[in-house]
Amino acid sequence: MSAAEGAGAARVVQVAAAVVWRGAELLMTQRPPGGALGLQWEFPGGKIEPGESPEAALVREVREELGVGATVHEVMRRHTHRYAHGLEVELTFARCTLDSHDFTPSAAVHAARWARPADVDLREVLEADRDFLRELGTLASPSR
Numbered sequence: 001m002s003a004a005e006g007a008g009a010a011r012v013v014q015v016a017a018a019v020v021w022r023g024a025e026l027l028m029t030q031r032p033p034g035g036a037l038g039l040q041w042e043f044p045g046g047k048i049e050p051g052e053s054p055e056a057a058l059v060r061e062v063r064e065e066l067g068v069g070a071t072v073h074e075v076m077r078r079h080t081h082r083y084a085h086g087l088e089v090e091l092t093f094a095r096c097t098l099d100s101h102d103f104t105p106s107a108a109v110h111a112a113r114w115a116r117p118a119d120v121d122l123r124e125v126l127e128a129d130r131d132f133l134r135e136l137g138t139l140a141s142p143s144r
Contacts, residue, residue: 012089013087013089013090014048015048015089016045016094017044017045017091018045018058018061018072018096019076020070020097021095026043026114026116026117026120026136027098027114028114029042029065029111029112030042031110037083037126041126041129043093044062044112045065046061046108054094058070058096062096066098066104066105066112067104067105067106069098070099071099072095074094077091077135079131079132081128091129091132117133117136118137120133122134
């Protein structure tokens with residue numbers, strides 16, 4: 001591949017996202033300020049490390065971001081999203097429960113909140129999470 005071809009190629013990042021319910025509300029975290037995706041809301045989670053499963057990544061990321069344990073129950077959806085700035089993400093959304101809802105966000109999380117999916121302003125959410133969040137907002141309230 002030539003240097004010109006390589007320069008136009010998108011980076012592909014594998015990401016795992018935790019879908020955590022508290023009654024009819026979902027846990028959302030806000031990215032720290034800075035960068036193209038700063039201050040956007042997202043599902044807790046993050047990059048899957050080489051050799052790591054999405055489930056193991058979620059357990060690790062939730063512990064790092066929120067300081068609590070997580071149990072992964074099932075994968076709900078997988079999809080790929082390409083951002084205008086060139087980043088391509090392969091997302092795995094999985095339903096999780098936390099050991100405790102009494103968590104302390106780390107420096108990697110600017111803020112955390114619980115919200116009904118239908119009440120979230122999608123313009124404030126990462127593009128890659130919007131379609132899935134929209135789908136969750138049209139479902140009946142879960143019994144979690």
